[in-house]
Every structure is written in structure tokens, then in C-alpha cells.
Amino acid sequence: MSIDWNFIVTSLPLYEKAAWLTLKLAFAGILLSLVIGLLCSIILYFKVKVIDIVVQAYIELSRNTPLLVQIFFLYFGLPKLGLKMSEGTCAIIGLAFLGGSYMAEAFRSGLEAVGKSQIESGISIGLSRIQLVRYVIIPQAFSVSMPSLSANCIFLLKETSILGAISIIDVTNLTKDLIGMYYRTFESLAMLVVVYLIMILPLSFILSWLERKVRYAEFGN
Amino acid sequence: MQNLGIDVIFQGKNFQRLFEGLLVTAEIAFISIIIGSILGIIIGLSRTTKSKAILFINRIYLEAFRIIPTLVWLFIFYFGVTTALNINLSGEIVSIIVFSLWGAAEMGDIVRGALQSLPKHQIESGKALGLNYFQLYWYVLIPQAIRRMIPGTINLATRMIKTTSLVVLIGVIDVVKIGQQIIETSRFEFPTASFGVYGFIFFLYFIICYPLSQISKNLENKWNK
Amino acid sequence: MDKNNNPVLLEIQDVHKEFDDKEILKGINLSLHTGEVLVVLGPSGCGKSTLLRCLNGLETIQGGDIKFKDMSFTEKKANWQEIHEKIGMVFQNYELFPHMTVIENILLGPLKVQKRNKAEALAQAEQLLDRVGLLDRKDSYPRQLSGGQKQRIAIVRALCMNPEIILFDEVTASLDPEMVREVLEVILGLAKQGMTMVIVTHEMGFAQSVADRIIFMDEGKICEESEPNEFFTNPKTERAKHFLNIFQF
Numbered sequence A: 001m002s003i004d005w006n007f008i009v010t011s012l013p014l015y016e017k018a019a020w021l022t023l024k025l026a027f028a029g030i031l032l033s034l035v036i037g038l039l040c041s042i043i044l045y046f047k048v049k050v051i052d053i054v055v056q057a058y059i060e061l062s063r064n065t066p067l068l069v070q071i072f073f074l075y076f077g078l079p080k081l082g083l084k085m086s087e088g089t090c091a092i093i094g095l096a097f098l099g100g101s102y103m104a105e106a107f108r109s110g111l112e113a114v115g116k117s118q119i120e121s122g123i124s125i126g127l128s129r130i131q132l133v134r135y136v137i138i139p140q141a142f143s144v145s146m147p148s149l150s151a152n153c154i155f156l157l158k159e160t161s162i163l164g165a166i167s168i169i170d171v172t173n174l175t176k177d178l179i180g181m182y183y184r185t186f187e188s189l190a191m192l193v194v195v196y197l198i199m200i201l202p203l204s205f206i207l208s209w210l211e212r213k214v215r216y217a218e219f220g221n
Numbered sequence B: 001m002q003n004l005g006i007d008v009i010f011q012g013k014n015f016q017r018l019f020e021g022l023l024v025t026a027e028i029a030f031i032s033i034i035i036g037s038i039l040g041i042i043i044g045l046s047r048t049t050k051s052k053a054i055l056f057i058n059r060i061y062l063e064a065f066r067i068i069p070t071l072v073w074l075f076i077f078y079f080g081v082t083t084a085l086n087i088n089l090s091g092e093i094v095s096i097i098v099f100s101l102w103g104a105a106e107m108g109d110i111v112r113g114a115l116q117s118l119p120k121h122q123i124e125s126g127k128a129l130g131l132n133y134f135q136l137y138w139y140v141l142i143p144q145a146i147r148r149m150i151p152g153t154i155n156l157a158t159r160m161i162k163t164t165s166l167v168v169l170i171g172v173i174d175v176v177k178i179g180q181q182i183i184e185t186s187r188f189e190f191p192t193a194s195f196g197v198y199g200f201i202f203f204l205y206f207i208i209c210y211p212l213s214q215i216s217k218n219l220e221n222k223w224n225k
Numbered sequence C: 001m002d003k004n005n006n007p008v009l010l011e012i013q014d015v016h017k018e019f020d021d022k023e024i025l026k027g028i029n030l031s032l033h034t035g036e037v038l039v040v041l042g043p044s045g046c047g048k049s050t051l052l053r054c055l056n057g058l059e060t061i062q063g064g065d066i067k068f069k070d071m072s073f074t075e076k077k078a079n080w081q082e083i084h085e086k087i088g089m090v091f092q093n094y095e096l097f098p099h100m101t102v103i104e105n106i107l108l109g110p111l112k113v114q115k116r117n118k119a120e121a122l123a124q125a126e127q128l129l130d131r132v133g134l135l136d137r138k139d140s141y142p143r144q145l146s147g148g149q150k151q152r153i154a155i156v157r158a159l160c161m162n163p164e165i166i167l168f169d170e171v172t173a174s175l176d177p178e179m180v181r182e183v184l185e186v187i188l189g190l191a192k193q194g195m196t197m198v199i200v201t202h203e204m205g206f207a208q209s210v211a212d213r214i215i216f217m218d219e220g221k222i223c224e225e226s227e228p229n230e231f232f233t234n235p236k237t238e239r240a241k242h243f244l245n246i247f248q249f
Helices: A005-045 A051-063 A067-081 A088-112 A116-124 A129-166 A171-182 A186-212 B015-044 B053-065 B069-084 B091-116 B121-129 B132-169 B175-185 B194-223 C048-054 C080-086 C102-113 C118-131 C147-159 C178-194 C205-212 C229-234 C240-247
Strands: C008-019 C023-034 C037-041 C065-067 C086-089 C165-168 C198-200 C213-218 C221-226
Touching: A005 A051, A005 A171, A005 A186, A005 C048, A051 A088, A051 A116, A051 B194, A067 A088, A067 A129, A067 B132, A067 B175, A067 B194, A088 A129, A116 A129, A116 C213, A129 B069, A129 B121, A129 B132, A129 C037, A129 C102, A129 C221, A171 A186, A171 B069, A186 B053, A186 B069, B015 B053, B015 B091, B015 B132, B015 B194, B069 B132, B069 C198, B069 C205, B091 B132, B091 C065, B121 B132, B121 C178, B132 B175, B132 B194, B175 B194, C023 C065, C023 C086, C023 C221, C037 C048, C048 C165, C048 C198, C080 C086, C080 C102, C086 C147, C086 C178, C102 C118, C102 C147, C118 C147, C147 C178, C178 C198, C178 C205, C198 C240, C205 C229, C213 C229, C213 C240, C221 C229
Parallel strands: C037 C198, C037 C213, C086 C165, C165 C198
Antiparallel strands: C008 C023, C008 C065, C213 C221
16 A cells, blocks of 8 residues: 655645644643633532532533534524524533533542641631641642643543534544545644644643642642 | 524424434444453453463553544544455444443443452452452452442443434534534524523433433432442 | 749630530630740640630630730730730641642741731741751642641641741641651750740650640549649549549550
8 A cells, every 4th residue: 555645745834734623622621611610619509509409500501412513503603592602602602601610520529638637727826717728728629630630631622523514624534634625634633643743742742741740639748 | 682593403303313313322332341441350350360461462452542532533444344354344333342341441441440359368368268360359359359340331421422423524413513513404494593592402411421421420419428 | 843923824714615506615714925836735626626626716715814924815806916926826627728738838928918028038947947947948849748747738828927826736646657756856845945835745755845734624524634744643533533544554
């Protein structure tokens, strides 16, 4: 079987462009979902009345439905109510909507892992509630949550593969188009796999490094 | 407020067709879960060997599914394998193959995790009682391992069910595809159909997956007392 | 040494405390004078740790009152920040913040709660660290230290808030025997300097040398209260005698 290197070389710029788009959308979605997740988990941790039920409902709804259907709803369904958004916006909102609940779960387990006696220790030196959250609880919660958070980041990056369904030229959609146009199936798929490796492996290493850095996990010992 | 396009679902045979689509989804998911579980258990057990080669292959296999998105795997098999082997596989078959392989990879990891988390002294006390390898597994380890596997397995099943929504992108007529067809054909009578139909499909996935995740949570709570 | 004529810092009046419908403290009356060191002894479950935790508000009381100078703990307007500043606590498991260095742990209170000048607080922190012999560890993380070192740092952390009273909750119970001494010596040093303290401990030899008064508790009540020498050589109540016998072999 011969490999059409010419095709590969000429397609590289297309893949590069698609990869940047993928990364940008993923990054925006991840950032937003971290913010949403943190807020939700704090609301649940402090058992804020009424809002915590809304948050729980949100988490269950977003975790139990596929991203594809969520995005179709955002992109094709909402315009019928007069709310039309660009595909990029829909993508980011979709990723953030789903990602937010995953991040909330990750943060929640981190918050719950902070020992009661750590909190008492903070109280005993006179820290106010907000100071407790800021100086004692969140840093430690973050350390425990980090593995889940980083797994979620990789998950969200992979989920961008479905964005082609709303006409976004991410790397997967590009590959599908190229196969349809030039029939260079093997080369296209090979490049697709390589691009994902290039996008994901470094991210995974960085996240692992971060995980190790924040692991004060030998609590008290 | 103008109608949200929900009534289009109840027009003619639409409701019935949606459920037929759901059946396709369920079929793919169900078969894949079963094949995946069986394969996965075998893989999981194989990971307890000392053979570095087997462990290495397993590792690559798992990482392959962890790095490459499921949709890409679907494309690889649907476009790639069919071209390479010059055969014509339907979207359904490709889906079942990919999901089974994915399920097996994850299941293998769940099984390995469950077996490794068993306290070592269980094995020792079993041996001290004179149990042979087979009896040890059957009476002591497997019952406990199964208990630890169940939350992960249900979680995996839920994820697989959600991911089956992707098969519409390789041409399978599942519930999402039928929804799209309904929206297309109802464009003039029910211009707001997309809201109602996608909303309904959203709801369908929810009522399938939510009970599953609740069961998993309840079991976990019950057993982690 | 009779410190009973010193001003009363903490007044504990008929304090009752419940947990899940079970009464743990059944009417405690106690006065703590400036410069006094009280050691609270008693069998497990007698309520001594609970009493200690009531003294800085970690536990709420259901009956009676606790007054720090003239501030009542049960008043709605109780100024808890001031109470926490003035009444420090050292825990059995040190409870240093694992994500901060030693010096950051010590300075968190002074800088963020008391809003003191950084240079001044740092100078005090370093001086205190030097006194316990750990100045060279100020940039270490808790996980790099031994139990005894962590506990001494926990004491410095409490001291740096300039409290008027320090509470010690079984602070050597988690330590390996060879580290117990270094911590107890720090506490003895504090006693000599006139720090007012309430100590819950199982270290009998230490109790005898550091205490001005021994409070013996049993089943939620104060059973006996006396000078240390008297308590250890000639306990008055049956229960105290029984308790002390446990430690003789």
C-alpha cells in the first residue's frame, strides 16, 4: 500500500487550522465549565437554600443526556424561540453546560475531603467564613479534585470531535470532508489520529505535572 | 407563546417512529454492553498475569480508546476498515464493533481495579484454608470483586448509551436521525418542530440514564456504610 | 503558688452540653485566673475534651454560661473573632495547613485576621520559632516535618496571635514517645513565663510539674479539684484514686 505523501503535506495547513479551532473551543469550554463547576460545588457544599436544588437538577440533567443532543437543541431548537447563536457560541455553551456538571462533581468530592479538624483549626485562629474558604478549604479541595478535573479536561477536548454535526470544522469533521472529497482514507485517518495525539498527550503531561505539584496529600503526616 | 413544536411528536406515526429509533439505539447499546462486558472480564483477568507482553498490549489498547475520541473510532472503522478490507459494513455493525471494543477496554480496567483493590489477606486466608486457585476465585474473590465493579459498570453503561447518539453521524437510523427526519418533513406545518423534537429526545435519554445513575448511587451508598 | 488572687480571665458557670440527646457536661463550674495553668484529667468519655472545646466556642453549650473577662459566650452579639484571637488552641493532630509553609501557617492569623504589619509579625514569628529551635525550618512544608516538630510549630502558631489563654487538647497523644518531651518542654517554658493555660493530657508526670491546679473530671462533672502534689499523693475521692491506680503497675 502506498502512502500519498503529497496529500498529507498539502492537507497539513488545513489540519493545523482545524486543530487551533478545536483547541480554542475546547479551552473556552473548559474554562467556563471550571467556573460553573466551582460555583455549583460551593453552592452544594454550603447547602444554599433553593439554589442548591436548581444546581442538583442541572447536574442530573446535563450528566444524563448526550452532548450531541444538547448541542442540537442549542443550535437547531433554541432559534425557534428566537434565540439564535453562532455555531461557535453553541459549541462553547454546550461544552460548558456538560462540563460544568462534571467539574462540579470533581470539586464536590474535593470539598468534602477537607477534614473537619482543618476547618476547626482555621476557626481557632479567628478566620472568618470567607477566609476559611479561601485559605483553608479551596486549596486543599483543589488538591484532591485535581485528578478528576484533569480527566474532565481531556474528556471535554475529546468531545469536540462531535462539533462537526453543527458544521464546525474541527479536525474530525475536516477528516470526514477530506475522505469524502479525495478518498485518501488511510492518510486522512492517520493524520487525524496523530493530531489528537499531538493535542492530548502534551495536555495530559501538563495536567499530571500540575497534579503532582498540588498534591499536598500527605495531610497531617 | 406560539407552540413549541411538541405536538409534532404526536402527529401520525411520529411517536412510533421515534420509539423505533430508540429501539435501534437500545439494541446497539445492549449488544455492545454484553459483548463488551464479557470481553472486558477476560481482559481484566488477563491483566493479573505477570506477562509483560500481555500487560503492555492491554495498556496500549486501553490508552488507544482513552486518547482517541469514540467518534473517530467510528470513522476509522466505517471509512477506514471498510476501505482497507474492501467490505461494506453497515453503520449498525460498525457501531457494535466499536462500542464493544471500547466497552471491553473500559470494563477490563474496571475489573482489574476491582481485583486489585481486594485486600491481600483475603487471598492468604483463603489459601490457608486450603482452597485451590479456582475455589479461591469463585467463592471468595469474585463475589467481592463484583460488588466493587457495579458502580463503574453502571457508569460505563450510562456513558455508552449516551454515546450511541453519535451513530447518527455514520448514517445509522437511530432516534436522533428519525428526529431529524421528522423535523425536515414537518418544516412547513410545524416550523418550531426542532425545539420540541430535540427537547423530547433530550428527555428520552434522560429518563433512560437518570434511573441508572440513581441505582448506581444507591448501591454505592448502601455498600459504603 | 497561689494565683487565686489574680484577676479571673475565664468564668465557667454551670455549663451543660448535650450531644444527640446525651448529656456530656452536667454542670461545670470553674474559674480560671490570669497566669494559672489548669490541667484537666479524667477517664475517656468524661467530657474533658468537650469542655476544652467549649472554651473557645468550637462546641456550643446548652446551659449555663462562659465568660471571657466580661464577654459572654452565649450572648447573640458575642465577638467571636476577638474570642478566637484571645483564646488559642493547639490540637492533638497539629492541624497545620498542609498547603502552606511553616512561616505561612504561622503568619496567616496575624496578617489576615489581626491585620498586623507584616514586618512586625514576621519578626515575632521568627523569634518564637527560634525559641522552640525551629527557625531553620520556616520555609518547610508540614509533610517534611516530624510529629514533634509539627506540634511545636502549632504551638508557635497559636502564640503568634498573642492570646491571653491557650488551650491544649491532648497534644502529645499522637506523638511517638521520643518526641513527647520536646513538646512538653515548650509548654513548661510557657508556664514559667506566666501564660494562662488549660491543658488536657494523659501525661501524669508532666501534669504534676506544670499544673497550678488539677481538675479531675468524671462522667461530665468535676469530681475533684486540688493542688497537683496533693492530688497525686493523696487523692480525696474514690474515683480519683481508682483513676490514678490505672497508671501504677
